[in-house]
Amino acid sequence: MEDHEITIALDAMGGDDAPAVTVQGAAEATLESPLKVLLIGDEKAIQKELKKHKYHADQIEIIHTSHQISMGENPKIAMNQKPDASIVLATRKVSEGHAHALVSAGSTGAVILSAAKNIPRILGVHKAALAASYPTHNIQKRQDIFSLLLDVGANIHNSHHDLVHFAFMGATYAREIKKIENPSVGLLNIGAEEYKGGEKLARTHGILKTLPDINFIGNIEGNQIMQGLADVVVTEGLTGNIALKVMEGMASSVKHLGKQAFRQNVLWKMGLIMLSGGIRKLKDVTDYQEYGGAPIFGFDKMIIKCHGRSTAKAIKNALKLAAKSVRDDITGQISRYITNYEYHHADYDVEV
Amino acid sequence: MEDHEITIALDAMGGDDAPAVTVQGAAEATLESPLKVLLIGDEKAIQKELKKHKYHADQIEIIHTSHQISMGENPKIAMNQKPDASIVLATRKVSEGHAHALVSAGSTGAVILSAAKNIPRILGVHKAALAASYPTHNIQKRQDIFSLLLDVGANIHNSHHDLVHFAFMGATYAREIKKIENPSVGLLNIGAEEYKGGEKLARTHGILKTLPDINFIGNIEGNQIMQGLADVVVTEGLTGNIALKVMEGMASSVKHLGKQAFRQNVLWKMGLIMLSGGIRKLKDVTDYQEYGGAPIFGFDKMIIKCHGRSTAKAIKNALKLAAKSVRDDITGQISRYITNYEYHHADYDVEV
Numbered sequence: 034m035e036d037h038e039i040t041i042a043l044d045a046m047g048g049d050d051a052p053a054v055t056v057q058g059a060a061e062a063t064l065e066s067p068l069k070v071l072l073i074g075d076e077k078a079i080q081k082e083l084k085k086h087k088y089h090a091d092q093i094e095i096i097h098t099s100h101q102i103s104m105g106e107n108p109k110i111a112m113n114q115k116p117d118a119s120i121v122l123a124t125r126k127v128s129e130g131h132a133h134a135l136v137s138a139g140s141t142g143a144v145i146l147s148a149a150k151n152i153p154r155i156l157g158v159h160k161a162a163l164a165a166s167y168p169t170h171n172i173q174k175r176q177d178i179f180s181l182l183l184d185v186g187a188n189i190h191n192s193h194h195d196l197v198h199f200a201f202m203g204a205t206y207a208r209e210i211k212k213i214e215n216p217s218v219g220l221l222n223i224g225a226e227e228y229k230g231g232e233k234l235a236r237t238h239g240i241l242k243t244l245p246d247i248n249f250i251g252n253i254e255g256n257q258i259m260q261g262l263a264d265v266v267v268t269e270g271l272t273g274n275i276a277l278k279v280m281e282g283m284a285s286s287v288k289h290l291g292k293q294a295f296r297q298n299v300l301w302k303m304g305l306i307m308l309s310g311g312i313r314k315l316k317d318v319t320d321y322q323e324y325g326g327a328p329i330f331g332f333d334k335m336i337i338k339c340h341g342r343s344t345a346k347a348i349k350n351a352l353k354l355a356a357k358s359v360r361d362d363i364t365g366q367i368s369r370y371i372t373n374y375e376y377h378h379a380d381y382d383v384e385v
Numbered sequence: 386m387e388d389h390e391i392t393i394a395l396d397a398m399g400g401d402d403a404p405a406v407t408v409q410g411a412a413e414a415t416l417e418s419p420l421k422v423l424l425i426g427d428e429k430a431i432q433k434e435l436k437k438h439k440y441h442a443d444q445i446e447i448i449h450t451s452h453q454i455s456m457g458e459n460p461k462i463a464m465n466q467k468p469d470a471s472i473v474l475a476t477r478k479v480s481e482g483h484a485h486a487l488v489s490a491g492s493t494g495a496v497i498l499s500a501a502k503n504i505p506r507i508l509g510v511h512k513a514a515l516a517a518s519y520p521t522h523n524i525q526k527r528q529d530i531f532s533l534l535l536d537v538g539a540n541i542h543n544s545h546h547d548l549v550h551f552a553f554m555g556a557t558y559a560r561e562i563k564k565i566e567n568p569s570v571g572l573l574n575i576g577a578e579e580y581k582g583g584e585k586l587a588r589t590h591g592i593l594k595t596l597p598d599i600n601f602i603g604n605i606e607g608n609q610i611m612q613g614l615a616d617v618v619v620t621e622g623l624t625g626n627i628a629l630k631v632m633e634g635m636a637s638s639v640k641h642l643g644k645q646a647f648r649q650n651v652l653w654k655m656g657l658i659m660l661s662g663g664i665r666k667l668k669d670v671t672d673y674q675e676y677g678g679a680p681i682f683g684f685d686k687m688i689i690k691c692h693g694r695s696t697a698k699a700i701k702n703a704l705k706l707a708a709k710s711v712r713d714d715i716t717g718q719i720s721r722y723i724t725n726y727e728y729h730h731a732d733y734d735v736e737v
Contacts, residue, residue: 186575189583223538223626230623231541255630271582272627274575278607279628283635 034133037067039356042132043348045074046101046119047139049341052078055138058348060088065349068356071096071132074119098122101139104341108142112150120144124151127334134355136326138339138348145187145329152332155368157375160195161331162202163187163270163338165277169261177211181265182221182258185277187329188270193236194378196220196267200247201370202330203265209361210354211264219253219263221272226252237267240378246370326351333364386485389419391708394484395700397426398453398471399491401693404430407490410700412440417701420708423448423484426471450474453491456693460494464502472496476503479686486707488678490691490700497539497681504684507720509727512547513683514554515539515622515690517629521613528565533558533617534573534610537629539681540622545588546730548572548619552599553722554682555617561713562706563616571605571615573624578604589619592730598722678703685716 043059045052052072056079059070069092072079076097083093100115102108112121120139124147127135135152137144145161154161164183171178181203184191191199200218207216220238222230227238229252241249253266258276268276326339326347335358337351358364395411397404404424408431411422421444424431428449435445452467454460464473472491476499479487487504489496497513506513516535523530533555536543543551552570559568572590574582579590581604593601605618610628620628678691678699687710689703710716 189575221627223541223623255627255632256634258631259634271575272624275573275607275624276627276631279610279631280607280635282608282611283632 034360034362035067036356036360037069039134039359040069040071040132041352041355041359042071042073042123042126042135043352044120044123044135044137044139044144045072045079045095047137047144048339048343048348049104049138050343051138052082054343054345055348056082057086057345058343059093059352060086061345061349062352063089063092066353066356068092068352069094070352071123071126073098073123073126074101075099096122096126102143104140106140106143108140108146111143112146118143118147121147121151124148128152133359134335134337136337136339136348136351136355138326138341138343138351140341141186141338144336144338148329148332148336152334152336154331155333155364155371157371158198158331160184160191160198161187161329162195162199164203164206164328164330165273166327167258167277167280169259171261173262175217175261175264176213177207177264178261179211180258180261180263181207182273182277183265183267183330184270184273185327186270186274187331190271191269193233193240196233196237196269197240197244197374197378198331198371199267200241200244200249200265201374202367203267204247205363205366205370206328206330206358207264209363209366210357213264215248216264217248217250217262218265218267219250219257221258221266221268221276222252222254224252224254241267244374246373326354328354328358328363330367333368335359335364386712386714387419388708388712389421391486391711392421392423392484393704393707393711394423394425394475394478394487395704396472396475396487396489396491396496397424397431397447399489399496400691400695400700401456401490402695403490404434406695406697407700408434409438409697410695411445411704412438413697413701414704415441415444418705418708420444420704421446422704423475423478425450425475425478426453427451448474448478454495456492458492458495460492460498463495464498470495470499473499473503476500480504485711486687486689488689488691488700488703488707490678490693490695490703492693493538493690496688496690500681500684500688504686504688506683507685507716507723509720509723510550510683512536512543512550513539513681514547514551516555516558516680516682517625518679519610519629519632521611523613525614527569527613527616529559529563529616530613531563532610532613532615534625534629535617535619535682536622536625537679538622538626539683542623543621545585545592548585548589548621549592549596549726549730550683550723551619552593552596552601552617553726554719555619556599557715557718557722558680558682558710559616561715561718562709565616567600568616569600569602569614570617570619571602571609573610573618573620573628574604574606576604576606593619596726598725678706680706680710680715682719685720687711687716 100118102111102118128151162184165185326337329336425448452470454463454470480503514536517537678689681688
């Protein structure tokens with residue numbers, strides 16, 4: 034599919050600075066790409082923002098709703114109370130075929146629950162996965178200094194089959210979007226040996242190492258995450274969420290701790306001051322402000338979740354990323370891998 | 386109990402630089418404290434090292450064994466093959482009453498398995514817990530800039546009762562050893578709300594908030610770990626191990642990533658060079674080289690696990706820490722809290 038045929042549904046009301054940054058991001062995207070954007074949200078507010086920017090009017094369509102789910106709300110309760118909230122309507126537009134993919138900077142819970150309610154999962158997939166791209170120090174000189182960690186919180190716990198599915202999702206994305214030829218996949222665990230981490234992780238390890246379509250490099254320990262040994266790191270939602278948030282928290286904490294612990298040392302203090310811009314930059318990177326957003330895998334339409342504090346540039350990049358995912362048929366490819374895997378590994382009780 | 390009545394069993398062969406640093410640490414401990422040390426390991430090698438140092442001979446006793454378990458060995462297999470390995474013999478000496486506590490810088494797995502085989506658990510305790518002390522930036526100005534995280538890898542998964550036990554273990558240690566009056570306890574989780582993180586964590590949260598002996602401050606997210614909101618952070622072994630190792634890995638990775646990402650910026654580069662000593666220091670701190678070691682809770686005798694790369698100073702501090710734990714009856718206090726908790730919360734099927 035060509036870019037001018039691709040339509041992306043954008044939750045115009047999602048995110049801390051919506052609809053200002055969402056509308057600006059959409060406007061800028063139309064100038065850089067032939068993709069079409071459905072802006073879903075309060076029409077008056079959207080029109081008001083649109084007037085501030087240049088854009089290609091034939092690539093923008095507004096779908097009005099006066100309801101929205103804010104960051105602080107319990108997503109389950111809010112979805113029941115507001116069946117036409119912008120994020121819910123956006124997922125419906127996608128499932129009804131009016132758009133090919135979805136972008137939202139709204140509450141992660143609301144995005145995933147709305148998608149779960151309205152967009153079919155890929156056949157064989159039981160659990161969606163939220164992926165995060167994070168910077169590594171890439172000691173193996175991989176093509177990309179970033180690695181992809183999934184799941185980082187769409188779930189709490191997952192089965193070993195889910196974890197294998199996550200490996201296919203992450204590897205497909207790394208290959209198609211990041212253009213990494215044979216992306217390496219690691220399993221987040223407590224030690225290097227195959228038997229480590231309990232039965233579930235040991236079983237996952239045992240399967241991954243046999244799969245010809247996965248370049249499995251073994252277990253990755255917590256202290257190796259940032260080294261960037263693998264292009265894709267697979268883990269359950271609880272562990273992935275904690276690992277990602279520890280990384281995010283560390284970037285700012287190192288600065289504070291340094292100030293406190295080494296207060297007396299002038300050299301260290303000067304270093305910290307000089308570095309503080311760099312540390313802030315590092316934090317931005319883990320917030321993927323610049324990198325368009327985090328993919329949510331598992332549904333038969335691609336979803337890009339942007340950070341709540343996304344800038345217009347991040348929204349623009351997320352829209353282009355979503356279009357690229359559609360063009361490269363990411364969900365179709367994931368589907369084919371998982372169908373093939375399930376055929377060989379699921380327990381059929383069919384006698385031929 | 387007074388210090389001159391206290392005997393600590395030291396696995397003289399455990400650690401990367403054993404028996405040199407273990408013997409030196411023991412020798413130095415006898416000069417600073419009246420405690421007695423059982424040095425368990427190869428007598429000739431120990432005697433050779435002892436000759437290099439000053440020490441109080443009446444406070445040192447050598448118990449000979451020619452076997453030891455090295456870091457690379459599978460601890461389960463090694464324990465079966467070498468029933469008289471220094472760590473196994475050390476745990477037996479403790480359980481037989483020849484020593485009041487155990488210190489080892491050997492393989493964590495071997496220490497925990499030897500203890501599990503030879504030292505009774507505290508009544509009611511199902512799982513031992515390995516605790517790690519890590520530096521925080523202490524945004525709440527707690528008394529201590531360090532927080533205690535447990536379990537960090539004695540287990541993979543734990544029950545909600547185990548997690549409550551861990552809270553008692555950590556809080557008792559913080560109160561007695563760190564002299565924190567009413568230590569705050571947090572539960573590592575994926576979000577702030579009580580219902581987050583799945584049934585087990587929600588149940589743990591529900592119990593902890595009702596316990597009068599625990600100053601429970603709620604869930605702690607990954608990015609809050611380093612902020613140091615709580616004196617004690619409770620978690621299952623898998624999540625705790627990953628969180629701790631991500632922190633350890635981050636300290637060195639920040640430096641490397643910074644070098645790579647910001648290569649062009651001279652100011653940042655200079656800052657990194659000036660800081661690199663500080664970052665190394667930070668890494669050392671998380672390695673607890675200076676802080677004596679990490680307590681293993683759950684057995685009716687106190688165990689201090691030192692880092693494999695421990696210095697003589699770390700061993701000395703660990704011996705003194707172990708003696709302090711005996712003097713303050715840490716295991717007895719933990720036992721009383723847990724007995725009381727189990728009485729009120731366990732499901733008895735007794736009809737009176």
